[in-house]
Amino acid sequence: MSDHITVAVDGMGGDSAPEVVIGGIETTCRADSKVKFLLFGNKEKIGPLLSRSHYAQELCELIHTDEEVTNDDKPTFALRNRTKSSMRLAIDAVKEHKADAVISAGNTGALMAMATIVLKTLPGISRPAIASSFPTQAGDSVMLDLGANVECDSNNLVQFAVMGEVYARNELGLSQPSVGILNVGVEGLKGNDSVRDAAAILKNSNLPLEFYGFIEGDDIGKGTVDVIVTDGFTGNIALKTAEGTAQMIAYFLKDALKSSILSKAGALLARPAIEKVRSHFDPRRYNGALLLGLNGICVKSHGGTDEVGFAHAIQVGVNLVRRDLNDLIKEDIASVMIEPSQSIIE
Amino acid sequence: MSDHITVAVDGMGGDSAPEVVIGGIETTCRADSKVKFLLFGNKEKIGPLLSRSHYAQELCELIHTDEEVTNDDKPTFALRNRTKSSMRLAIDAVKEHKADAVISAGNTGALMAMATIVLKTLPGISRPAIASSFPTQAGDSVMLDLGANVECDSNNLVQFAVMGEVYARNELGLSQPSVGILNVGVEGLKGNDSVRDAAAILKNSNLPLEFYGFIEGDDIGKGTVDVIVTDGFTGNIALKTAEGTAQMIAYFLKDALKSSILSKAGALLARPAIEKVRSHFDPRRYNGALLLGLNGICVKSHGGTDEVGFAHAIQVGVNLVRRDLNDLIKEDIASVMIEPSQSIIE
Numbered sequence: 001m002s003d004h005i006t007v008a009v010d011g012m013g014g015d016s017a018p019e020v021v022i023g024g025i026e027t028t029c030r031a032d033s034k035v036k037f038l039l040f041g042n043k044e045k046i047g048p049l050l051s052r053s054h055y056a057q058e059l060c061e062l063i064h065t066d067e068e069v070t071n072d073d074k075p076t077f078a079l080r081n082r083t084k085s086s087m088r089l090a091i092d093a094v095k096e097h098k099a100d101a102v103i104s105a106g107n108t109g110a111l112m113a114m115a116t117i118v119l120k121t122l123p124g125i126s127r128p129a130i131a132s133s134f135p136t137q138a139g140d141s142v143m144l145d146l147g148a149n150v151e152c153d154s155n156n157l158v159q160f161a162v163m164g165e166v167y168a169r170n171e172l173g174l175s176q177p178s179v180g181i182l183n184v185g186v187e188g189l190k191g192n193d194s195v196r197d198a199a200a201i202l203k204n205s206n207l208p209l210e211f212y213g214f215i216e217g218d219d220i221g222k223g224t225v226d227v228i229v230t231d232g233f234t235g236n237i238a239l240k241t242a243e244g245t246a247q248m249i250a251y252f253l254k255d256a257l258k259s260s261i262l263s264k265a266g267a268l269l270a271r272p273a274i275e276k277v278r279s280h281f282d283p284r285r286y287n288g289a290l291l292l293g294l295n296g297i298c299v300k301s302h303g304g305t306d307e308v309g310f311a312h313a314i315q316v317g318v319n320l321v322r323r324d325l326n327d328l329i330k331e332d333i334a335s336v337m338i339e340p341s342q343s344i345i346e
Numbered sequence: 347m348s349d350h351i352t353v354a355v356d357g358m359g360g361d362s363a364p365e366v367v368i369g370g371i372e373t374t375c376r377a378d379s380k381v382k383f384l385l386f387g388n389k390e391k392i393g394p395l396l397s398r399s400h401y402a403q404e405l406c407e408l409i410h411t412d413e414e415v416t417n418d419d420k421p422t423f424a425l426r427n428r429t430k431s432s433m434r435l436a437i438d439a440v441k442e443h444k445a446d447a448v449i450s451a452g453n454t455g456a457l458m459a460m461a462t463i464v465l466k467t468l469p470g471i472s473r474p475a476i477a478s479s480f481p482t483q484a485g486d487s488v489m490l491d492l493g494a495n496v497e498c499d500s501n502n503l504v505q506f507a508v509m510g511e512v513y514a515r516n517e518l519g520l521s522q523p524s525v526g527i528l529n530v531g532v533e534g535l536k537g538n539d540s541v542r543d544a545a546a547i548l549k550n551s552n553l554p555l556e557f558y559g560f561i562e563g564d565d566i567g568k569g570t571v572d573v574i575v576t577d578g579f580t581g582n583i584a585l586k587t588a589e590g591t592a593q594m595i596a597y598f599l600k601d602a603l604k605s606s607i608l609s610k611a612g613a614l615l616a617r618p619a620i621e622k623v624r625s626h627f628d629p630r631r632y633n634g635a636l637l638l639g640l641n642g643i644c645v646k647s648h649g650g651t652d653e654v655g656f657a658h659a660i661q662v663g664v665n666l667v668r669r670d671l672n673d674l675i676k677e678d679i680a681s682v683m684i685e686p687s688q689s690i691i692e
Binding site for chain 2 (some may be wrong): 019074118135136137147151166173182183184189191192216217218219220221222230232233234236237239240241242243244245246247248251252253256257259260262263265266267268269270271272273276277281289
């Protein structure tokens with residue numbers, strides 16, 4: 001691999017596509033001239049934007065298609081009927097080795113389904129997982145699965161642990177990340193068979209991780225571990241609950257700080273401090289969830305992000321290509337020698 | 347029933363028992379002379395405290411026992427070997443109609459197991475659930491199950507919905523509470539069989555509730571619905587994740603407000619406003635989780651609460667006795683005519 005990286009981009013995915021997509025690419029190109037783009041989408045909409053983007057124009061190859069995946073498309077429908085969509089063509093480019101990574105801010109379910117079918121899972125991985133980093137009291141942590149798999153057995157969870165520790169070693173720069181399994185209590189007998197069996201396997205593994213054991217919901221915010229392993233149902237709900245709680249507190253604080261002249265003055269004086277906290281939690285800084293476990297780097301940007309957030313999602317993908325993430329996952333997964341999950345064989 | 351209520355109290359349960367327990371009883375007695383107490387526990391520890399509590403002394407009958415449930419006792423162990431414990435005797439008092447409700451701040455698993463075996467479930471209820479109210483952007487909501495049942499089928503979830511709406515009508519004072527099922531998306535096909543089947547049953551029921559459909563994690567903080575129905579695994583993790591997130595934000599804010607002289611001055615001016623928000627989220631105001639679905643009112647206080655919190659837990663129990671909660675649940679559950687859950691028959 002040359003030190004140039006090619007990223008395939010779904011130009012039509014996201015609430016404000018293609019504007020935000022082109023803006024994100026322009027931001028990336030301005031900072032990093034070693035990233036090139038294959039940009040898929042409607043040339044009539046993208047062309048004029050691209051011609052006004054000095055850097056992106058130079059480093060983008062625009063490939064036209066009329067077809068796009070909508071937010072209402074069911075995954076199975078998209079899989080069958082959106083085979084010429086900007087999202088699908090961008091994934092195909094990774095499959096055909098024309099690109100090293102794919103980024104889309106479009107329909108998550110469709111992206112997951114298409115990427116899984118087209119790219120296929122890595123050897124030893126039964127199912128891909130959605131992973132993202134987020135802020136905690138003790139620095140950034142990563143959690144997976146965030147919604148790809150509603151039901152997971154113990155092998156799935158162990159595979160998530162492997163993918164998570166590799167991600168944490170590379171993206172968070174930790175030599176031996178701590179890994180915990182999300183549960184309803186920390187004692188060994190708590191929870192269901194999946195979490196108990198996964199804990200037993202991880203406890204006896206030789207992986208380059210420190211297995212912490214079980215953690216509870218409040219350990220997420222505390223940052224008790226670097227990698228939080230959970231099924232996609234629980235992980236999705238936990239992450240969104242945390243987001244909703246943060247929004248609720250911001251709402252009450254804002255309201256209270258407007259309630260009197262004194263508190264308004266106080267808020268004014270404390271504004272730089274409050275802004276520091278706000279920027280610490282800026283979702284754009286954490287934009288770019290990974291579809292881990294596939295033969296290819298696939299990043300999902302939040303549909304409602306802006307140019308800064310989209311550029312961050314691109315950067316997440318680029319970093320992992322540079323660090324050969326998938327080769328590292330393959331090495332580590334081989335060391336735990338898990339049999340393929342039943343649920344994928346049936 | 348006379349308008350006097352008798353509450354059986356586990357005098358030895360909780361991190362600071364029996365001090366906090368007696369303090370909570372004293373607080374209650376000072377405000378409400380129509381509540382009497384059967385207080386179970388070690389008379390050598392409780393006696394001196396009680397003799398210094400003017401009101402509690404009057405309204406408490408102290409029943410001595412040496413035995414207590416510890417926090418390390420496994421539920422099955424407690425069930426077999428703690429048959430003379432303060433917790434067990436307090437539950438027995440409800441079974442024997444000597445008390446109208448039981449309150450304990452002790453070991454949750456043991457309380458759940460003992461109360462279920464001793465009191466048994468209401469007709470039509472397969473399994474009890476843990477329920478609690480909490481603050482949201484749109485007022486208080488109630489969520490259940492918070493950890494009694496790690497795995498739940500659709501019938502369990504429907505029963506939780508019934509228990510939740512009755513609780514919300516009575517404790518939150520809503521005539522037709524909105525009910526939502528926690529899921530990974532709002533579309534009908536999302537999630538697992540349990541949530542989809544439960545949604546189908548609730549959509550066609552004649553219960554005095556407004557069935558909202560599916561909600562996501564961020565709807566908890568928004569207060570999108572009055573009653574959130576979920577399995578005990580997800581509910582426990584969602585509630586603790588919300589608590590952990592609130593603690594994390596408080597930590598960052600506190601830290602930021604101390605970071606400069608200006609922000610310190612701002613924090614000083616805004617203190618009454620910030621205190622208002624803090625007191626709105628005061629966990630003591632929400633202390634007292636219910637074990638719903640049993641033949642008897644059973645309230646679990648947080649183990650680490652203080653006198654104010656323990657008094658609130660007592661009040662939760664007293665209110666529900668006064669409103670004949672269980673008769674209302676029996677009426678509503680009969681109207682949905684659910685067959686007993688498979689998992690309880692086997």
